[in-house]
Amino acid sequence: MTRRAVRAWVWVHRWSSLICTLFALLLCLTGLPLIFKDELGPDLKLAATTAVPGAASVDAMITQAVAARPGEVVPYLFYDRDHPILKVPTAASMTADPATFHYQVFDTRTGEQIEVPQPNEGFLYVMTRLHLDLFAGVPGTLFLGFMGLLLVVAIVSGVVLYGPFTRRLAFGVVRTDGSRRRTWLDLHNLLGIVTLAWFGVVSFTGVINTLAAPVELAWQANQLVEMASQAKPASGESRHASIDDVLRDVRTAVPGMNVMTVAFPGTPFATPSHVAIFLTGNTPITSRILKPALADASIGQVVSVRDMPWYATALFMSQPLHFGDYGGLPLKIIWALFDVATIVVLISGLYLWGAKRPRRGADADAGRSAS
Template sequence: MTATRLRWWSWIHKWSSLICTIFALLLCLTGLPLIFHEELGPSPAIDEVADSGSRASVDTMIAQALAGRPGEVVPYLFYDREKPIVKIPTAASMTSAPDTFFYKVFDVRTGKALSADQPNEGFIYVMLRLHADLFAGIKGTLFLGGMGLLLAVSIVSGMVLYGPFARRLRFGEIRKRHSHRLRWLDLHNLLGIITLAWFGIVTLTGVINTLAAPIELMWQSNQLIEMAAQNSGQAQDDRKAPVDLVLARVRAAVPGMTVTTLAFPGSPFSTPTHYAAFLTGDTPLTSRILKPAIVDAASGEVVAVRDMPWYATALFVSQPLHFGDYGGLPLKIIWAILDIVTMIILISGLYLWLAKWRSGRAVVDAVGAVPAEPAQ
């Protein structure tokens, strides 16, 4: 590589890193507890009851959830993938923001209401909002996506610069007899190349996750409308089929899969005249990929079942890969260690820039302090 190209790549690496480093550090700090969100988040205590396979009436649970919330509606049902519970949120309207939901949690086997903290409160919720959108909504999410792209540029440019650097040293060598700054440079480069693949994957999947809102909007305006068009359904204010009937018919239409979410008519993920059920499989991969089913709200008949489009599937696959929550606790611990190493890389990179900047300032100050020669 020519000296000119090397300087050019060095300039790209320096400025792409400097611009995004603070935000990358924030994402690493907030992402660390989110790796263990299932262990640290609110989890209701469940009675030890033999699972006979029977399920309590969901309509009865919905009535209980609404009993203490006059004037509110239920926009969704959320089933837990690991535990026999269902979360039933109530809201002021079908289109209310999720952070305004009030949740009631029930045991699906007995229908018993369980005591649980609200998932939109507490430490994990604050960490999630900071990590996802800086409490700034879609603008914050897209801004963090832009920082993620800059971080990707920094990773690629760092990889390019590592080639010429590695020719001068043995792999893993730390020049301990040289200056403090050179030792940190060697450590920065070593940790960076070791974590290169992981850091790149987490950055890429993080950028994909910031596109969740546009991807959801694309699905709603395309596939959801196409599926619902196969049956026009009822008028919005007409009588609706019991939820128990809707769930039974969905499960019969898609055997071998589990309902994880049911969107009620009028919510953003359904239509005014249809329920939308979202199902997953039972393998590590299929448990993360949703399959939607559209149900006529009046009759409870399943109208259409389709696989998600490729762009939505890419989002579903990237989410567990980003947090490492598809391989149990051992993989989460590995993800946490790599996250801490990444923070060391980011902090050392910032230190190296500050040390070089101060060194340059010191040289300028020293030159400026030399008395000028008298005029001849």
């Protein structure tokens, strides 16, 4: 590589890193507790019972939730992937901001309510919002996505520069017999190349995750409308079917899959005359991919089932890679160790930039004094 090319890559690496490093550091710091969100979450204290999950009446749970919050409605139902519980949010309207939801949690085996803290408050909620959107909604998410793109550029340019800057050193050498800055430079280069694959995957999947809102809008504007147009509701029906009947029919229509989310008519993820049910598979991979189904809200019959489009599937597949939550606690610990190493890389990069500038100023002062 020519000297001019090296200088160009140095310029790209320096400025892409400087612009995004503070935000990347924030994402690493907030992401660390989110890796262990299941372990740090509330203790559910589920009662021992021989009843199977899903045995209790969901209609009864909804009735109890609405009775506890007069004047509010239930827009969604959320099943937990790992525990036999159902989260029933209530809100002022079917289109209310999810941040305003009040959640009530029920044991799906017995129908008993479980007292747990609200998921939209507390330490993990603050960490999640800072990590996802800086409490700024979609603009904050897209801004972090742009910072993620700059981070990918910084990683690529760092890989390009690794060879020219370390060609005279054996791999893994950290020189401690010279200046402090040189020691930090060696440590920065070593940890940077060791965490390269992990940091690249996490950064790239993080950028993909920031596209969740546009992906949702694209699905609503295209596939949801198409599914609804091909699944006309029963004419002359004004009643609403039991949600227990809806769930029973969808489990029959799509066997071997688990219901994860139910969106009621009037919400952005359903239609005025259909209930939308989102299901997942039972394997580590298929458990991350949603399959939507529409049921006629008046008779409770499933009228349309299809796979999500490829761009939505890519989004779902990127999420477990980002948080490392598909391989149990051992993989989470590995993810956390890489996260800590990456924090050191980011901090050392800031130190190297800051340590270099005063030296230049001091050299200039010395030159002026000599003249």
